Amino acid sequence: MPLTLYFHPLSSFCHKVLIALYEYGIDVEKRIIDLSDEADRAELRSLWPIGKFPVIRDHDRQRDVPESSVIIEYLDHFHGGRQRLIPGDWDSALEVRLWDRFFDLHVQGPLQQIVADRLHGTHADLAPQRTALLTAYHLLEQHMASRIWAAGADFSLADCAATPALFYASTLVAFPDDHRHLGAYFERLVQRPSVQRVIAEAKPYFAWYPFAEAIPQRFR
Structure with a gap:
């Protein structure tokens, strides 16, 4: 296959890229990276010295592309075909990129700190991170009151980012009961x-x- 994805099936940022791949209908070879395995870590670092997944290798173009948002931009440009996750119109594309960053920074960021705390047993004060998630939820509740998808009429890069962010964040801080627009958006996702x-x-x-x-029973 012309593309290989270096990833892990539990990773939220890998989920973001997988959703895009499946939306595009792109066939890709999948290489699971076990970060506890020294050889796997070395293989990943040979592609992206930072040592984080996902990374996509485009064999035809002899190019390795890291970082989930950049990967989807790359796929959209070279492999998207008729299905596009980033609009051609500049203003619309800017809106998509804004909400992509929102989910990566303001939802994924706090949730990953909470998860890392449990993984490492550091028992930090995580009240600021949980408050940050609630703030993000409140903003999204208002934002989604007048729309179907995060950044316009069509499913986009922003929704690829939203899905794993909200999936995992909701296991840490539940959506407030009165946030019906946020809840409905999550159900559409x-x-x-x-x-x-x-x-x-x-x-x-x-x-x-x-x-x-x-994790809700319906997803297990």
Whole structure:
């Protein structure tokens, strides 16, 4: 296959890229990287010295592309075909990129700090991170009151970012009961065939998620 994805099925940022791949209908070779394995770590660092997944190797162009947002931009440009996750119109594309960054920085950021705390047993004061998630939820509740998808009429890069961010964040800090627009948006996301495929592929690995007990039964 012309593309190889270096990833892990439990990783939220890998989920983001997988959703895009499935939306595009792109066939890709999948190489699971076990970060506890020295050889796997070395292989990943040979592609991206930072040593983080996901990374995509484009064999035809002899290029390795790291970072989830950049990978999706790359796929959209070279492999998107008729299905585009980033609009051609500059203003619309800017909106998509804004909400992509919102989910990566203001939802993924706090949730990963909370997960890392449990993984490493540091028992830090995580009240600021939980407050940050609630702040993000409140903003999204207002934002989603007048729209179907995060950045416009069509499913986009922003929704690829939203899905794993909200999936994992909701296991740490539940959506408030009165946030019906946020809840409805999340339901639209998880009904997407690309998302259902990603969740199904992640199921065998959910037991290793530090908050596995908080994953709703319907996803396990």
